[in-house]
Amino acid sequence: MAGQQPAPFTAHLDPQHRDRVFRRVVLRTVPFITVVYVIAWMDRVNVGFAKLTMLDDLSWSETVYGAGAGIFFLGYFLFEVPSNLLLERIGARRTIMRIAVGWGVVSVLMAWVSQPWHFYALRFLQGAFEAGLHPGIILYLTYWLPAHRRGKAVAICMSASPLAMLVGSPLAGFLMKHTDGLLGKADWQWLFIIEGIPSVVLGLLAFFLLTDRPRDATWLSAEERAYVEAELSRETARLSGREHSLRAILRLRTTWVLILSLYCIITGNATLSFYGPSLVADAGFTDLADLGWVMSGIFALGWTGMLVNGWWSDRRREARRHTAWAAAVGALGLILAAVAQQTGSSLGLLAALALSAAGTMGSIPVFWSLPPRFMSGTALAAGVALINSCANLAGYFAPQFLGGMKANTGSYALGLFVIAGVELIGVVLIFVFIRKEPPAVTATAPDSAKADAELS
Structure with a gap:
């Protein structure tokens, strides 16, 4: 009949076809943004090697x-919050292009710092x-994957952090060992220049390779686009207890508990990122190439x-x-690292850092399954950014604290004990204040509640 909307296509997709659709979505979105994130992490923490x-x-x-x-x-x-709100308005491909090109240019300019204020400004x-x-x-990823299909995808993307260090650590050691004095520039200068250029290239590619929403995916059939959007719509209807407005999430106690919990976890992660090379060097691995490979092994455990x-x-x-038990393992690793440094056990220090990397980094991607249980729409866009930025x-604070403790005591041990605490x-906050059950399922969507996994 003229003017009648077509019926949903979802009934025509058997379970195997549905899985294939989401595998295609993952393959089209996750690898590229993971590469972008790997390069971002390399540019963020290469300062630890340049140091x-x-x-x-x-x-x-x-x-x-x-x-x-x-x-x-x-x-x-x-x-961070303005950037995420802008992404919701103009799309991911323009946002990621702006982000990557900008930080890549700044990373290259780091090669010309000579005064502390240059360093701080850049x-x-x-x-x-x-x-x-x-x-x-x-x-x-929330635009493309429902919650029960998102955990592994987020884990792959967030594994960019240990992957960057796994690959970037030996790469940084190699570059610094073989470029010192080239064209009159120091090894740390070449590190910033060489690792900054790929970010600019990837930023430009993002505009052409990413698709903002399922409705824009010409690489899916009409039936497949309809299924993806229907699956996401069912999840939205199912989690009716979530907050939708920015003002509401600012009043939500859970928002601030999530912020404090992640703050505690990031304290441990920042310690590994910015002071891992220094801790390993203190253990006697002073050759830059060897140090790079040791750090690569430690972060391989974080990736795993x-x-x-x-x-x-x-x-x-x-x-x-x-999330909580993995963070507890990370804290235990820092405690053992402090003990190993006090006792002078080099192998013990390396094992402890590897344990801390596996636990701390292992907790972060799973943590990001928690906010969508309480927020959606604009609230989710702003809430995720608010949680992450705070x-x-x-x-x-963590690098300044640990650097200050080293300057005052001559050792990193006491600082490591405090950061582990x-x-x-963060572990206690998650167990005590984050509720076990998600918001109640609405009466209008019982079938989708059975189909979609509940996060507890």
């Missing part, structure tokens, strides 16, 4: 380095440009922790306990 020679070349103190490493997160904090700008990438990826915990969380259809202030506070 090994940059401080002596520029006659800077540990305190200057700690402030510069951390000020990145002030830019992150100030611009690190702030790098954080401002990168702001929105992490929550933008989380938000982008992310993938295993993400897979296990999806399989058990549970996120709360998988929690990442830990990346500002902070991470354990």
Whole structure:
């Protein structure tokens, strides 16, 4: 009949076809944004390797380095929520292009710093440009995958952090060992230049390779697009208890518990990212190439922790306990690292750092299954950014704290004990204040409630 809307196509898709549709969605979206995120992490933490020679070349103190490493997160904090709200308005491909090109240019300019204020200004700008990438990826995946299909995808994307260090650590060691003095520039300068250029290239490619929403996916058939949108609509109807407005999530106690919990976890993660190379160097691995490979092995365990915990969380259809127990393992690793440093056990320190990486990094992707239980729509866009930006202030304070403790005590051990305690506070917050059950299922969508997995 003329003017009649076509019937939904979802009934025509058998379960195997449905799985194939979402596999196609994952293959089209996840690999590229994971590569972008890997390069972002390499550019974010290569300063930890540059520090090994940059401080002596520029006659800077540990305190200057700690402030510069951390000020990145002030830019992150100030611009993350606006960036995610802009992504909801203009789409992921334009947003990721802006982010990647901006931070890539700033990373290259880091090669010309000579005064502490140069360092502080560029690190702030790098954080401002990168702001929105992490929550933008989380938000982008909610446009394409329902919750019970999203855990592994988020884990793969968030595994960019250990992957960047797994690949970037030996790469940084190799570059610094073989470029020192080339064309009159120091090894740390070449590190910033060579690792900044790919970000600009990927940013330009994002505009052409990403698709903003399922309705725009010409690489899916009409039937497949309808199924993906129907699946997401069912989830929206099912989780009727979620908040939709920005003002509402600011009043929601759970929002602030999530912020504090992630802050505690990021405190441990920032310690591994920014001071891992220094801790390994203190253990006697002073050759840059060897140090790079050692850090690569440590972060390989972090990557494994992310993938295993993400897979296990999806399989058990549970996120709360998988986040908390993994963070507890991360805190235990930091405690053992402090003990190993006090006793002078080099192998013990490496094993402890690997354990901490597996636990701390393994907790982060599963954590991001929690906010969509309480928020949706604009609230989810702003809420994910708010949680991430506030929690990442830990990346500002943790390096300064650990650098200050090293300067005052001559050792990282006491600082590691304190940071482990902070991470354990995050574990307690999750267990005590995050409820086990998601919002009640609406009476209008009982069938979709059975079909879709509940996160507890």
